[in-house]
Amino acid sequence: MSVRFAERGDKSQVEEGTALAPKFDDRGLIAVVTTDVHTGELLMQAWMNREALERTIEIGEAVYWSRSRNELWHKGATSGHTQIVKELRIDCDQDAIWLKVEQHGGAACHVGYKSCFFRRVPVGDEAREKGTDLVFVESEKAYDPEKVYGKK
Secondary structure (H helix, E strand, C coil): CCCCCCCCCCHHHHHHCCCCCCCCCCCCCEEEEEEECCCCCEEEEEEECHHHHHHHHHHCECEEEECCCCEEEECCCCCCCCEEEEEEEECCCCCEEEEEEEECCCCCCCCCCCCCCCEECCCHHHHHHHCCCCEECCCCCCCCHHHHHCCC
């Protein structure tokens, strides 16, 4: 299978046409949000470059671009916590992607929590009263990252 992206055409083609014409930023990246297909829970936000998006479409598993490692990152290749893509959506401007995945291994976050969004920031009255220290919304890790990845 060879994935081909269309050239970005006029506004009508991009916003309401059927051609996949993703808009990568000046670094060659496109933002991706990933949710659990069964629960709708937000698992993570990451980035894809052209190759990561092509590979994701080809193999049906999430492949991202790691900005910190500057390399392709097949989610779960090391941990076993793969993400099977059940649906891939692109927004109206074709500059953001939403993956709905079946998360294997029980967790998406590399620090051991189910979701990368395991803390919340107080807002409004709560922030005025208590400050903006982060509040944990997940109390237990789904796995021990040291056992999975070793010491860093």
